[in-house]
Amino acid sequence: MSDETGPDDAAARNGVLRRTLDLCLFAPVGVTMHIIEDLPGLIDKGRGRVEQEISNARVAGEYVVGRVQRRVAAQFDSLLHSGDGAAPEAPENPGPTPAAAPPPARPAPDAADAATLGAALADYDTLSASQVVRRLEGLGPEELRAVQRYESATRHRRTILNRASQLLEEGPAAASSG
Numbered sequence: 001m002s003d004e005t006g007p008d009d010a011a012a013r014n015g016v017l018r019r020t021l022d023l024c025l026f027a028p029v030g031v032t033m034h035i036i037e038d039l040p041g042l043i044d045k046g047r048g049r050v051e052q053e054i055s056n057a058r059v060a061g062e063y064v065v066g067r068v069q070r071r072v073a074a075q076f077d078s079l080l081h082s083g084d085g086a087a088p089e090a091p092e093n094p095g096p097t098p099a100a101a102p103p104p105a106r107p108a109p110d111a112a113d114a115a116t117l118g119a120a121l122a123d124y125d126t127l128s129a130s131q132v133v134r135r136l137e138g139l140g141p142e143e144l145r146a147v148q149r150y151e152s153a154t155r156h157r158r159t160i161l162n163r164a165s166q167l168l169e170e171g172p173a174a175a176s177s178g
Helices: 007-081 111-120 129-136 141-153 158-177
Strands: none
Touching (some): 111 141, 129 141
């Protein structure tokens, strides 16, 4: 029975052996030789790509920082001039305003509202909208109205404004049952 192997079986074994050698020996040697020969070119190509990405990030960052600086300067000027009746100067070339940006003409926050918020919600201006919303349920109607006025005059976060309105509409009965 051992003599029954024909030329087809030997050719198949040779083909499998040849493919195994190609895959396990010759391919890694070829890849290694290719990398060694092309290493300086690969390094230059990688360095160029990284430098281009860094350059793009730097340009984008400078643009964003410039826009933010112009906005902050305009808001600062607006705050400085809000009490003396003078109109604030428009920033030079402010560029397009993003869709999510709040409208520019807002009343200045009321000091009484800020004091009420400071007493009810410590560090209000440092809290995220989700943190404020979680704490609104513990406030009374006057505090909720102060939140609405202050938020409308400052950051105008819709989540906070909507939740405060809901709680005011529900009234004290809903607040005590929740």
